[in-house]
Amino acid sequence: MIEQDEVGGVSAARSNRPTAVIFDVGRVLYDWDPRILYRRLIADDRALDAFVRDVVTTEWHFQHDAGRDFADTSAELIALHPQHRDLIAAWGPRFNDSIGDPIPGMHELVAELDSAGVPLFAITNFSHEFWPPFRAREAALFDRFRDVVVSGTEKLVKPDPAIYRLALARFGLEPAQAVFIDDNLANIDAAAAMSIHALHFTDVASLRPRLRDLGLVA
Structure with a gap:
């Protein structure tokens, strides 16, 4: 009986772990200034x-x-x-x-997550006019993403909770299933308030161990 409870506890803990990653774009995947x-x-x-x-x-x-x-x-x-x-x-x-160079190490991390079968998404504050040519230019990266919610298209911007609700519904995710990575603390706080696993981005060296703790990278 104890063994069954322990096994059940382990299963429950694993089921509460996130399974997908949602990225911001500017200053997380690419420099912008x-x-x-x-x-x-x-x-x-x-x-x-x-x-x-x-x-x-x-x-x-x-x-x-x-x-x-x-x-x-x-x-x-x-x-x-x-x-x-x-x-x-x-x-x-x-x-x-x-839009400058890729943020060091982040494109490699995206490729690693994608190769491991982790579903990848993005929520970006970006013009509906400027996004398509940028997306086309960077197809090698964004082809790894299953979907991207663009604020200018939706006329909703982070940190408005509405854009997170829209994204979760479109991506088919519950809040606890998602990790959200952004450099803006206001955006992180808004996501965390919705029970999304929200990680404030500074650099790949500090991000990687947090993803490892969540079971998303080796």
Whole structure:
């Protein structure tokens, strides 16, 4: 009887372990920074800092993640900063140039998880216009993913709980079955509040042992 209880306990513990991994994209799988693009267009460092800080701000770009069209947001911003018309206009067609190198070790980790049969998904705050060309460029990585929820397409952005509910339903996962990895603490807190296993990302060296503890990597 004791043996049966112990076996049952082990089975229950294993059943509560997550079985799938949901990744963020920017600053988890790839570096992203507007300076990567604009350092090619603005030679002076002080002018570059001012332009990124005061013109193409995080708040302005967040509108794209929320589903607004670049044609609309750029027209509004050019009206405010007509002297920067050409630089602002470059944001949309050259957005891929703001995405830098793969985060060290992360593409290898994705490949390892995929080879082990772990279902892979993503939830990304990303423009509905900018995502398709980026996805096409990085097909070698994203072909390993079963599905990706893109905020600009859904008009829902992290950390809104609605985007996590949508993703779990689409991915066919219960919260306890999912590990969510993101560099943004607000996004991590929102996922954790829904009983998702939420891991704050800093680097692959600290992430790997946490995935190992969850039974997802060897």
